[in-house]
Every structure is written in C-alpha cells, then in structure tokens.
Amino acid sequence: MSTTRxxxxxxxxxxxxxxxxxxxxxDAAADVFAEVGFRQATIRxxxxxxxxxxxxxxxxxxxxxxxxxxxLTEQSRLAMRLHPSPPDDPAVPAAIRLEQFVRSFLQRVLxxxxxxxxxxxxxxxxxxxxxxxxxxxxxxxxxxxxQLSSILRDLAGQGTxxxxxxxxxxxxxxxxxxxxxxxxxxxxxxxxxxYDAGQLEQLxxxxxxxxxxxxxxxxxxxxxxxxxxxxxxxxxxx
Amino acid sequence: MSTTRxxxxxxxxxxxxxxxxxxxxxDAAADVFAEVGFRQATIRxxxxxxxxxxxxxxxxxxxxxxxxxxxLTEQSRLAMRLHPSPPDDPAVPAAIRLEQFVRSFLQRVLxxxxxxxxxxxxxxxxxxxxxxxxxxxxxxxxxxxxQLSSILRDLAGQGTxxxxxxxxxxxxxxxxxxxxxxxxxxxxxxxxxxYDAGQLEQLxxxxxxxxxxxxxxxxxxxxxxxxxxxxxxxxxxx
Amino acid sequence: MSTTRxxxxxxxxxxxxxxxxxxxxxDAAADVFAEVGFRQATIRxxxxxxxxxxxxxxxxxxxxxxxxxxxLTEQSRLAMRLHPSPPDDPAVPAAIRLEQFVRSFLQRVLxxxxxxxxxxxxxxxxxxxxxxxxxxxxxxxxxxxxQLSSILRDLAGQGTxxxxxxxxxxxxxxxxxxxxxxxxxxxxxxxxxxYDAGQLEQLxxxxxxxxxxxxxxxxxxxxxxxxxxxxxxxxxxx
Amino acid sequence: MSTTRxxxxxxxxxxxxxxxxxxxxxDAAADVFAEVGFRQATIRxxxxxxxxxxxxxxxxxxxxxxxxxxxLTEQSRLAMRLHPSPPDDPAVPAAIRLEQFVRSFLQRVLxxxxxxxxxxxxxxxxxxxxxxxxxxxxxxxxxxxxQLSSILRDLAGQGTxxxxxxxxxxxxxxxxxxxxxxxxxxxxxxxxxxYDAGQLEQLxxxxxxxxxxxxxxxxxxxxxxxxxxxxxxxxxxx
DNA sequence: AATGAATGAGCCTTCATTCAT
DNA sequence: GATGAATGAAGGCTCATTCAT
Numbered sequence: 001m002s003t004t005r006x007x008x009x010x011x012x013x014x015x016x017x018x019x020x021x022x023x024x025x026x027d028a029a030a031d032v033f034a035e036v037g038f039r040q041a042t043i044r045x046x047x048x049x050x051x052x053x054x055x056x057x058x059x060x061x062x063x064x065x066x067x068x069x070x071x072l073t074e075q076s077r078l079a080m081r082l083h084p085s086p087p088d089d090p091a092v093p094a095a096i097r098l099e100q101f102v103r104s105f106l107q108r109v110l111x112x113x114x115x116x117x118x119x120x121x122x123x124x125x126x127x128x129x130x131x132x133x134x135x136x137x138x139x140x141x142x143x144x145x146x147q148l149s150s151i152l153r154d155l156a157g158q159g160t161x162x163x164x165x166x167x168x169x170x171x172x173x174x175x176x177x178x179x180x181x182x183x184x185x186x187x188x189x190x191x192x193x194x195y196d197a198g199q200l201e202q203l204x205x206x207x208x209x210x211x212x213x214x215x216x217x218x219x220x221x222x223x224x225x226x227x228x229x230x231x232x233x234x235x236x237x238x
Numbered sequence: 239m240s241t242t243r244x245x246x247x248x249x250x251x252x253x254x255x256x257x258x259x260x261x262x263x264x265d266a267a268a269d270v271f272a273e274v275g276f277r278q279a280t281i282r283x284x285x286x287x288x289x290x291x292x293x294x295x296x297x298x299x300x301x302x303x304x305x306x307x308x309x310l311t312e313q314s315r316l317a318m319r320l321h322p323s324p325p326d327d328p329a330v331p332a333a334i335r336l337e338q339f340v341r342s343f344l345q346r347v348l349x350x351x352x353x354x355x356x357x358x359x360x361x362x363x364x365x366x367x368x369x370x371x372x373x374x375x376x377x378x379x380x381x382x383x384x385q386l387s388s389i390l391r392d393l394a395g396q397g398t399x400x401x402x403x404x405x406x407x408x409x410x411x412x413x414x415x416x417x418x419x420x421x422x423x424x425x426x427x428x429x430x431x432x433y434d435a436g437q438l439e440q441l442x443x444x445x446x447x448x449x450x451x452x453x454x455x456x457x458x459x460x461x462x463x464x465x466x467x468x469x470x471x472x473x474x475x476x
Numbered sequence: 477m478s479t480t481r482x483x484x485x486x487x488x489x490x491x492x493x494x495x496x497x498x499x500x501x502x503d504a505a506a507d508v509f510a511e512v513g514f515r516q517a518t519i520r521x522x523x524x525x526x527x528x529x530x531x532x533x534x535x536x537x538x539x540x541x542x543x544x545x546x547x548l549t550e551q552s553r554l555a556m557r558l559h560p561s562p563p564d565d566p567a568v569p570a571a572i573r574l575e576q577f578v579r580s581f582l583q584r585v586l587x588x589x590x591x592x593x594x595x596x597x598x599x600x601x602x603x604x605x606x607x608x609x610x611x612x613x614x615x616x617x618x619x620x621x622x623q624l625s626s627i628l629r630d631l632a633g634q635g636t637x638x639x640x641x642x643x644x645x646x647x648x649x650x651x652x653x654x655x656x657x658x659x660x661x662x663x664x665x666x667x668x669x670x671y672d673a674g675q676l677e678q679l680x681x682x683x684x685x686x687x688x689x690x691x692x693x694x695x696x697x698x699x700x701x702x703x704x705x706x707x708x709x710x711x712x713x714x
Numbered sequence: 715m716s717t718t719r720x721x722x723x724x725x726x727x728x729x730x731x732x733x734x735x736x737x738x739x740x741d742a743a744a745d746v747f748a749e750v751g752f753r754q755a756t757i758r759x760x761x762x763x764x765x766x767x768x769x770x771x772x773x774x775x776x777x778x779x780x781x782x783x784x785x786l787t788e789q790s791r792l793a794m795r796l797h798p799s800p801p802d803d804p805a806v807p808a809a810i811r812l813e814q815f816v817r818s819f820l821q822r823v824l825x826x827x828x829x830x831x832x833x834x835x836x837x838x839x840x841x842x843x844x845x846x847x848x849x850x851x852x853x854x855x856x857x858x859x860x861q862l863s864s865i866l867r868d869l870a871g872q873g874t875x876x877x878x879x880x881x882x883x884x885x886x887x888x889x890x891x892x893x894x895x896x897x898x899x900x901x902x903x904x905x906x907x908x909y910d911a912g913q914l915e916q917l918x919x920x921x922x923x924x925x926x927x928x929x930x931x932x933x934x935x936x937x938x939x940x941x942x943x944x945x946x947x948x949x950x951x952x
Numbered sequence: 953a954a955t956g957a958a959t960g961a962g963c964c965t966t967c968a969t970t971c972a973t
Numbered sequence: 974g975a976t977g978a979a980t981g982a983a984g985g986c987t988c989a990t991t992c993a994t
Binding site: 037039040120124126127128129133134137141145164166167168171173174175176177178181182183184185186188189203206210211212213214215216218 | 358419423453
C-alpha cells in the first residue's frame with residue numbers, strides 16, 4: 001500500500017519535503033474528514049495516511065481546526081473549478097440555466113471523481129456545523145443561492161414575490177441535497193439504484209423537470225396566500 | 239440550574255419512583271444526542287444532566303449504544319404519536335392526503351414542542367449513520383416511504399412508471415428534510431425567517447403546492463426518457 | 477440452561493429461600509473462584525450463576541473475601557472427606573502408607589469429580605496468596621505435611637536428619653503438585669496425555685516408586701553434607 | 715522514594731537518552747507483573763513507578779498485553795543469560811549434567827539477583843495462563859524439557875521407555891518448581907529456612923541426589939507396568 | 953428478610969497538543 | 974525546520990459495595 005505522501009513525493013519534480021508533506025496532509029485530511037467528519041477524525045490517522053509525523057499537523061497548520069478549514073476551502077474551490085455554475089448569461093434560456101445549475105450542483109456534491117468528498121463535508125457541516133460554516137456560507141453557499149434566485153426570477157412570472165422565489169429555491173436545493181445527505185438511507189431503500197454518472201444525469205433531468213413544472217403551476221396560480229380558499233384544512237395540534 | 243432528574247422527580251406524583259432515574263437518563267440523553275450526536279455525546283454529560291451517577295447508564299441500559307437506540311426509538315414513536323401520518327383513506331382526495339403527509343412530516347422533524355430532537359437525530363443518523371440506522375429504516379422510514387408512494391400513485395396519471403413515482407417521492411421528501419438538515423445554513427442565509435408553527439404551516443403549503451404543481455406537469459408530459467428531444471444538453475465531463 | 481439455584485431449590489425438600497440462595501452462592505462461587513481466582517472473580521458473575529441478586533453475596537457473607545474463605549474451607553473439607561489421607565496405622569507398611577498418601581493427595585487436587593476445584597484454588601492460593609492462606613496452612617496443609625513427615629520417618633533409616641526428611645517431603649509434594657500447578661504447560665507439552673482417573677493411578681505409582689527408590693538410595697548414602705566428596709562442583713555465580 | 719526512571723537516568727552515562735522511559739517502563743513492569751500478575755497489574759501503577767505518564771505504556775508498547783509479553787521475554791532471556799543450562803556435552807557425565815541442570819533451573823527461577831521475577835512470572839503463567847504462555851512454551855519451556863530428556867536418557871538404563879523418562883522428568887521439574895510455586899507456603903511451614911544462595915545450593919544437591927537415587931532404583935526394577943506384582947494395592951474409589 | 957437501584961473509584965485506552973531536541 | 978517522545982485530560986466501562994425500601 002502506498003501512502004499519500006509517497007505518491008506526492010514521487011510525482012512532484014521538486015520533491016521539496018516541506019511542501020510535499022503539507023500537500024500529503026491536505027490530501028489525507030480531505031479523505032479522513034469526508035469519511036468521519038471533523039470531530040471524529042484524529043490527527044494521528046491523518047498523519048499516518050500522509051506518512052507524516054504526529055506533530056506534522058500542528059507544525060504545518062497550527063491545529064486540527066485550521067487544517068480542517070483549509071481542507072474545506074480547498075475542496076470547495078476544487079469542486080467549483082471542476083463543475084462550475086453556469087454563467088449568468090441572459091441569452092441562455094432560464095430553463096437551460098436551471099438545468100445547468102442543477103447538474104453542476106449535483107456533480108459538485110456527488111460526482112465520483114471528487115469521491116464525493118466535498119458533498120460529504122458539506123453535509124456534515126450542515127448537520128453538525130463547525131466554526132468553518134460561516135465562511136463557507138459567505139464564500140460558497142450564498143453566492144450559489146443568489147445565482148439560483150436570479151435564475152428563478154427569470155423563470156417565474158412577474159408578480160412572483162421574493163418569498164415565493166426563496167421557497168422555490170429551497171425546494172430545488174432540497175431536492176438536490178437529498179441525494180447527498182440521505183445517501184445511506186437511499187442505498188438501503190433502493191439497493192439496486194446506482195450512484196454513478198448516468199444516475200446523476202437522470203437526477204438532473206428529473207429535478208429540473210419537476211421544478212420547472214412546479215414553477216409553471218405556481219406562476220399560474222398566483223400568490224400563495226390567496227390560493228385554494230376551498231380547502232378545509234385541519235390545523236395541526238398545538 | 240435544575241437538572242432533568244429533579245424536574246422528573248418533582249413533577250411526578252410518585253416522585254422517587256423506582257425508575258425515575260431511567261426516565262431522567264432517557265430525557266437527558268435525548269437532549270445530548272440531538273445536540274451533539276451519538277459519537278460526540280459523553281455518558282458523563284448525560285448522567286450529569288440527569289443528576290445520576292456515571293455508572294447509571296451502564297446499569298440501566300448496558301452501554302451507550304443501547305441507550306442511544308432506545309432514545310432513538312422513543313423519540314421516533316413520540317414524534318409519530320404527536321404527529322401521525324394521515325390515514326390511508328381512499329375517500330380523502332390524494333392532494334389532501336399529500337398535504338397532511340407533508341404537514342405531519344414537517345412537524346415530526348421540526349416542531350418546537352419536540353425540540354426538533356427527533357429531526358436532528360434523524361439528520362445525524364443519515365449523514366453519519368450508526369448501527370441503529372438499519373432498524374430506523376425498517377421500522378420508520380420505509381413505512382413512511384411506502385405511504386408516500388401510495389399517495390403519489392393516486393395523484394399521478396395511470397401511465398406513470400414506478401421510477402417516476404420514486405423520484406417524485408424523493409423530491410418531496412428532499413424538500414421537507416431540507417429545512418431539517420440545513421437549518422444552520424437557512425438561519426444564516428435568512429436570519430429574519432423564523433422556525434415557528436406559522437412557518438411550518440407556510441412550508442407545508444408551499445411544499446404541497448410546489449409538488450402538486452410539479453406532478454400535474456409531469457403527468458401531462460409523459461415518460462421522462464422520451465421528453466424534450468429538442469434540448470441540446472452538454473454531457474457532464476467524465 | 478438451569479442455574480445452580482434452580483437446581484438447589486428443586487432438589488431441596490425444604491425450599492427455604494434463604495438457605496437455598498446461600499447454598500447456590502457457595503456452589504457458584506466455587507466454580508468461579510476455581511476458574512478465575514479470587515481477584516479476577518466478580519460478585520456479579522457469581523450472583524448471576526446463582527440466580528441471586530447482586531447484593532446477595534454482601535447480604536449472606538458480608539463481603540467477597542469472606543465468601544471466598546468460606547468456599548475455600550468448604551472445598552478443602554469436601555476434598556478431604558472424599559479422599560482422606562490414610563490413617564496413621566503403624567501396622568500398615570510405610571511404603572503402602574506413602575502410596576496411599578500420594579494417591580489421596582493427587583485425587584484431592586486433580587480428580588474430575590471435584591472438577592479439580594480444590595486443586596485449582598490451592599494452586600492459586602500458593603502463587604497469589606490471599607489472607608485465607610494462613611488459615612489454610614494451619615488447618616489443612618500443615619497437618620498433611622506432618623503426616624508425610626511421619627511416614628517418611630518410618631521409611632528412612634535411623635540416622636536420617638529432620639532436614640533430610642523435610643527435603644524429601646518437599647520433593648514428594650513437589651512431584652504431586654506439579655501436575656496440579658503446571659497443568660496448562662503439561663497439556664501443551666504432551667497433548668496426547670489425558671488427565672483422567674487412569675492417569676491419576678499411573679501418576680500415583682510413578683511418584684511412589686520414584687520416591688521410595690530415592691529414599692532407599694538416600695538412606696544408604698548417609699547424611700547430605702558429607703556425601704560425594706569426589707564431585708568437583710562449580711559454584712554458582714553470586 | 716526514588717523511582718525506577720530516576721535510577722535509570724542517573725545510572726546511565728547517556729542519561730535522558732531517547733528510550734530511558736522505555737527502559738524504566740520495562741523495569742517497573744517487571745516488578746509489578748511479578749508482584750501481582752498480569753491481570754491485577756495496572757498501567758497506572760507501572761507508569762507511576764517508572765515516573766512516566768499514564769499514556770507512556772500505550773505510546774511505547776501499544777497496550778498492556780504487549781508490554782507484558784515483552785517483559786516476559788526479556789526476563790526469560792535475562793534469566794537464561796545469567797544462569798544458562800549446561801551444554802549438552804557427552805564428555806561430561808550425565809549425573810553432573812543433571813546437577814548443573816537443576817542448579818541453573820533453580821537459580822533462574824529463585825535467585826535473589828533476579829528478584830525471582832522470572833520465577834514468579836512463570837508460576838503465574840502456569841496457574842493463570844495468559845496468551846503469552848504459548849510462546850513461552852515454545853521458546854523456553856519445551857527446549858528445557860528436551861534437554862532434561864536428553865540427560866535422563868543418558869542416565870537411565872537402555873530399556874527405559876520414553877514414558878518413564880517423561881515421568882521422571884516431571885518428577886525432577888516438579889521438585890524444582892515446588893520451591894518457586896509454593897514459596898508462600900514453605901515460608902509459613904518453615905519460617906527459619908532461608909531462601910538465599912546457600913539454600914539454593916543445598917536444594918540443588920538434594921534434588922540431584924534424590925533424583926539420581928530414584929533413577930538408579932527405577933532402572934533396576936524394570937518397566938513400570940510389570941513391576942511389584944506382589945503389592946496388594948487398594949484401588950482408589952471412583 | 954432480601955433486593956433492585958445507585959454509588960464513586962478506578963480500569964485501559966485514546967486524544968490533541970506540546971516539548972526537547 | 975521537523976520530529977519522536979511525552980503529556981494529562983477525558984473517553985466508555987466495570988467493580989465491590991451500600992442504600993432505601
């Protein structure tokens with residue numbers, strides 16, 4: 001079994017021990033953090049996988065949390081570089097831009113080439129946030145949300161309120177993240193269903209179609225507070 | 239600061255009953271497990287909150303994992319008792335049953351009266367599963383999924399394939415769980431938006447409307463593999 | 477699986493719960509103490525095997541050590557009752573008495589009908605003494621040693637010193653106890669050699685013959701300090 | 715009170731060398747394991763005596779069991795180095811070789827310069843074996859047994875069966891180990907008898923003489939199954 | 953009289969971190 | 974600059990014992 005560090009050192013021409021170790025630590029840490037999360041990950045495990053000393057993390061990054069933040073940022077940028085959001089081009093129909101948005105989002109969090117590391121780390125960050133979440137929201141999540149809002153604004157009818165746009169956005173993101181957050185359950189419910197590139201494309205189409213169809217209906221039925229006066233709705237208890 | 243156990247003992251008429259400690263442990267454990275998860279929770283913390291000895295968990299439950307499983311089951315049943323799924327009554331229109339399904343689901347995982355403990359524990363279980371997940375899927379998640387399938391079958395057109403039903407189901411569940419799993423992010427993105435009963439009702443209506451609208455469109459457009467031949471879709475890399 | 481206590485209660489006509497529990501505890505404790513020793517044994521294990529409450533040992537015997545002492549005494553007496561030392565009868569030839577001594581000793585510590593419990597407890601007591609050893613020496617070991625001395629005095633020549641008798645006695649007891657103390661090693665060295673009644677009889681004959689033969693030689697060669705002047709013995713270091 | 719580690723560090727010329735702690739742990743552990751055995755020994759006690767941190771054992775040896783195995787091996791080798799078995803030299807009379815065998819064996823398990831640590835650990839290992847016993851038998855006990863067999867074969871007459879040799883070997887080893895295993899009892903029975911170097915030499919002579927004398931008798935009397943037809947032996951009960 | 957519940961000390965082990973080269 | 978060694982605070986768990994019926 002070859003360690004991450006050996007791979008790094010053999011591949012790099014410079015073979016600068018300092019940077020190679022730092023690189024190996026980042027790679028090993030990405031694996032470990034994605035697998036077991038920040039809190040459950042141990043410095044020892046990371047260092048062992050990086051073929052580095054126990055003290056290497058503290059030496060190179062100061063402490064475990066800083067290393068984690070750096071990994072999170074790096075993985076986020078890597079995912080965004082490999083699968084960028086579509087450009088905000090008004091010439092492209094909004095429906096196409098939505099599809100591209102959904103596809104790139106799904107690929108960032110689920111595609112195998114990233115070992116789904118980014119998605120898993122994001123999922124953990126949401127369910128069990130660390131102090132790194134604030135930065136993540138600012139640098140990565142909020143820009144994404146704004147872009148989706150922009151697409152939806154183009155899709156929805158004129159009279160659509162900001163709140164409806166916000167809710168629709170969350171409905172779309174919810175559909176996407178479901179496959180990332182609930183993978184263990186989905187695998188148990190539908191063991192035959194694969195998680196490969198083809199499946200990702202199928203999900204892209206489904207989520208896009210489902211959402212476009214929903215939006216068309218919402219636009220037609222007007223604002224949410226006035227619709228369906230005929231429904232006798234039983235209030236939930238409490 | 240009053241401990242859980244004191245509350246239990248003071249509130250009960252039979253204060254000091256023989257398993258008041260057991261009750262206090264279950265309550266304290268539900269809090270702790272929901273807050274920090276199974277792995278991060280410490281039995282010392284749980285026992286302190288329950289005003290019990292460190293050995294109390296071991297005495298009453300054997301070990302931490304058994305306590306966790308018991309808490310998970312109890313919270314699941316409590317949530318289901320307070321907010322049961324709607325009955326599978328063919329006389330009730332499927333659209334109403336879907337709304338009831340969405341509402342009860344949202345309340346089970348988010349309602350304040352449960353401190354959202356059940357939802358948080360479920361979210362953790364999905365992102366970072368323990369051995370308890372298998373049982374949870376069997377006893378709680380799968381039955382729920384089957385019920386949703388049944389509702390969707392009634393809603394969708396005759397020719398709708400099982401796969402479309404499955405995808406639609408996940409789109410709906412994804413929308414619901416989003417507010418549970420991504421609460422930390424939602425709070426950061428929209429600090430002004432509350433997580434109260436009114437909000438829950440608004441979410442119920444939105445998700446129901448969004449999904450009904452989507453389903454109407456899907457039923458009209460036929461099977462997913464043949465539709466929209468005109469779209470020139472760029473394949474994902476890899 | 478029937479517990480010791482059930483057996484006791486079913487067999488006893490009186491079915492007095494108090495004494496039955498006490499009896500069951502003694503039996504269970506004998507098993508456990510023989511298997512794992514005093515220190516490693518746990519009250520919980522003993523009580524579980526006796527189908528009694530955790531507090532039963534403390535209730536009936538005060539504490540673990542008292543229970544242990546009582547078990548040790550009881551097993552010692554039981555062994556002595558089943559396999560008593562031969563009577564100190566001057567009419568019986570000393571060689572026969574030695575053989576009887578060896579046989580009864582071997583049976584007390586090794587015979588299967590006692591599950592070798594007494595032997596194992598004695599072995600542990602010697603290698604890892606508890607406070608019960610003093611009493612054991614006084615009530616059981618010293619009387620035995622005196623009897624052996626008496627037999628050897630009859631066997632040995634007139635001029636034999638007390639010290640030679642003492643050493644000879646230890647040589648004989650050492651041979652016997654070897655099979656008790658070193659059973660795990662003997663089993664590993666000679667896996668084919670059984671530990672059954674036939675083997676016990678063979679050992680009896682061997683040890684008796686070996687020792688009688690040795691004693692005949694010692695009696696003939698005179699006092700130990702003067703014999704074999706021809707040997708050039710290298711002194712041990714230190 | 716001076717700790718083992720201080721002694722180690724002060725005595726060595728390279729005081730503070732990188733594995734002084736390791737050395738101190740081994741020494742302290744040898745003391746503790748010999749005193750109370752593997753199971754009863756605590757890492758805390760060992761570390762305190764070695765003036766090391768509680769985690770030191772884990773760092774240097776992985777766990778308690780590995781430390782124990784290492785101590786056992788080291789003590790075994792140390793004992794064998796200080797008091798090696800006699801060479802298998804055919805030129806030396808077998809009686810002399812037997813005496814040398816007995817003497818070195820006694821010194822290995824009882825001599826004060828080793829604090830009898832090896833003997834006490836071996837005794838515990840036999841009465842309450844750990845997983846280390848298998849290795850001990852293979853590397854240390856079986857070779858010793860084979861050597862004794864070889865000596866006895868030279869001593870005994872031609873027609874002596876392997877079984878008689880085996881029994882005779884155990885009779886000899888039993889005599890030796892008696893003083894090791896039963897020391898607490900011997901001290902109580904004969905408080906005036908010391909356990910010093912002179913005593914060891916006396917024991918060597920006694921055991922050698924006793925055994926040589928016995929063997930001479932056995933060789934003369936023929937095979938064990940046919941001898942002494944005249945004895946009217948009462949069968950043991952059972 | 954007899955027991956289920958509770959106790960707190962102590963077990964081995966693991967952890968992120970710091971120290972002394 | 975970089976590391977093997979050491980640290981001490983918890984971690985979950987087990988123990989003999991005692992308490993309150």
